[in-house]
Structures are given as structure tokens and as C-alpha cells.
Amino acid sequence: NAGVTQxxxxxxxxxxxxxxxxxxxxxxxxxxSWYRQDPGMGLRLIHYSVGAGITDQGxxxxxxxxxxxxTEDFPLRLLSAAPSQTSVYFCAxxxxxxxxxxxxxxxxxxxxxxx
Amino acid sequence: xxxTTQPTSMDCAEGRAANLPCNHxxxxxxxxxxxxxxxxxxxxxYIIHGLKNNETNEMASLIxxxxxxxxxxxxxxxxxxxxxxxxxxxxGSGGYQKVxxxxxxxxxxxx
Numbered sequence: 133n134a135g136v137t138q139x140x141x142x143x144x145x146x147x148x149x150x151x152x153x154x155x156x157x158x159x160x161x162x163x164x165s166w167y168r169q170d171p172g173m174g175l176r177l178i179h180y181s182v183g184a185g186i187t188d189q190g191x192x193x194x195x196x197x198x199x200x201x202x203t204e205d206f207p208l209r210l211l212s213a214a215p216s217q218t219s220v221y222f223c224a225x226x227x228x229x230x231x232x233x234x235x236x237x238x239x240x241x242x243x244x245x246x247x
Numbered sequence: 248x249x250x251t252t253q254p255t256s257m258d259c260a261e262g263r264a265a266n267l268p269c270n271h272x273x274x275x276x277x278x279x280x281x282x283x284x285x286x287x288x289x290x291x292x293y294i295i296h297g298l299k300n301n302e303t304n305e306m307a308s309l310i311x312x313x314x315x316x317x318x319x320x321x322x323x324x325x326x327x328x329x330x331x332x333x334x335x336x337x338x339g340s341g342g343y344q345k346v347x348x349x350x351x352x353x354x355x356x357x358x
Contacts (some may be wrong), residue, residue: 136290167348174334175291175348222290236283238290 133158136239138223144245145213153208153242155223162228164206165190165236166198168219175222181206182228213246220244251335256353259329265322267352269335272316279338280311282320284331285351291334294320325356 139154157164165180177190181200195217197209206225210217220243224236252270259265271280279298283291295302295309297318302309308321322329334351 172350174350220288224290235281235293235296236291237293240290241288243288 135159136223136225136237138221138239138242140242141240142243144247145210146247147214149213151210151213153210153221153223153244155206155208155239156204157206157223157225157237158204159225159227159237160203161225161237162203163236164200164223164225166196166206166208167222167224168192168217169222169241170219178208178221210244215246218244218246251337251349253333253335253349253352255350256355258355258357259322259325261327261356261358262324265320265325265329265354265356267320267322267333267335267354268317269320270317271335271337274315274337280309280315280318281336281338282307282309283334283336283348284329285334286328286331291348294333325354327356327358330354330356 136157145151162183166178167175168178169175176192178192178196179187179190179198181187184200184203187198187200200206220241222241223239226236279296281296282294284294285291295304295307297309297311309318311318332351332353334348336348
């Protein structure tokens with residue numbers, strides 16, 4: 133199993149550009165989520181999904197869109213990049229056990245710089 | 248969901264036990280305690296979790312107080328590779344959607 137994969141590993145954008153961060157998992161996990169981590173800070177939840185076709189907002193959703201058309205993929209779209217979105221982005225997935233998320237598996241992260 | 252409080256940083260001598268505390272005084276009855284760690288800038292790695300009873304696996308032990316308001320992660324024989332940021336989080340039937348990782352405890356293992 134590849135686990136959770138993220139592409140690209142690094143990205144530089146100009147203010148106002150849009151892009152999509154890709155996340156895929158091959159563990160048949162129902163739950164997937166996106167976090168951002170700013171320098172010296174903890175992880176903050178952006179969006180999450182409990183299954184294909186179902187998404188919801190986390191703590192810091194503004195400026196980001198998500199969709200979940202398949203169990204495996206959970207892309208994060210930046211609509212109009214801003215310097216405040218410079219961060220490391222982590223995708224994670226887990227099983228849902230009795231309505232509760234189980235152990236989360238994280239991807240290696242995407243390091244995004246917005247100029 | 249409950250919030251957690253952890254010390255900002257701790258040191259531990261190599262080969263000694265590292266005891267990392269976490270307070271979660273507002274934890275509810277169906278919420279689990281999870282521990283993760285993040286080495287350098289890698290993705291966080293799951294360590295252990297528990298509900299009421301103490302738990303042990305190949306990486307660590309988790310001690311949860313009887314009132315469940317605090318817990319301690321124990322790394323029995325710390326090595327230099329255990330230097331990382333350790334996150335204590337709580338989650339339950341509502342999943343992870345309202346849970347934040349906070350800033351965790353930076354553990355420095357000293358030779």
C-alpha cells in the first residue's frame with residue numbers, strides 16, 4: 133500500500149492564481165481531511181469528508197474548496213491564492229468505526245509559497 | 248470537542264523514560280485520547296490511543312487518570328530518533344472535525 137500520497141511536494145504561486153493540491157489514499161478509508169500548518173504552529177483543520185459526495189468545513193475553510201467524487205481522492209482547491217495561504221498542507225485519512233474516526237494516516241505534505 | 252493543554256517543551260536524556268503530560272479536563276465520556284508525533288516537517292505519525300484503560304504498544308504506553316482529565320504518554324527508553332513534537336488530541340463520536348492539534352510538546356532527547 134502507498135498509504136496517503138500528496139502532489140505536488142512543493143509549489144510556488146503568485147497572488148491571485150488558483151491551483152489544486154492532490155491527495156489520494158489506497159486504504160479504502162471513509163474519512164479524509166486537509167490540515168494546514170504554519171511555521172511553529174500546530175495543525176488546523178481546513179475541510180473534511182466522511183465519504184464520497186460528503187464534505188464539511190473545519191476550523192479554517194475560507195479560501196479553499198474541496199470535493200470528494202471517489203473514496204480514494206480528496207483534492208483541495210485554492211480559489212485565489214493569497215500570501216496568508218503560505219503554509220504546509222497535510223492530507224489525512226482514517227476509517228470510520230461506529231461513527232468515530234479511527235487512527236489518522238497523514239501524507240508527506242505539500243509546501244506552498246504564495247508570493 | 249475537548250481541548251488539550253501540553254507543556255511547550257521538554258528534555259529527556261537518551262535511554263531514560265520520557266513522560267509527556269496532557270490535560271484534557273473537559274473531555275466527554277465517549278471521547279478517546281490520541282497521541283501523535285511529528286518529526287521535523289514530516290506528516291504526523293500515530294502513536295497510541297485510549298479511552299479509559301491504560302494502553303501499551305511497541306512504541307509507547309498511555310496512562311489515563313481515573314477521572315480521565317489528564318493522561319501521560321511514556322516512551323520507555325528514549326532515543327535520539329524520538330526527538331519530535333508530540334500532540335495530544337481528543338476525539339469521539341463526532342470524529343475529528345472539531346479537533347485541533349494545538350502546538351504540542353517539543354521533546355528534545357539529549358545524548
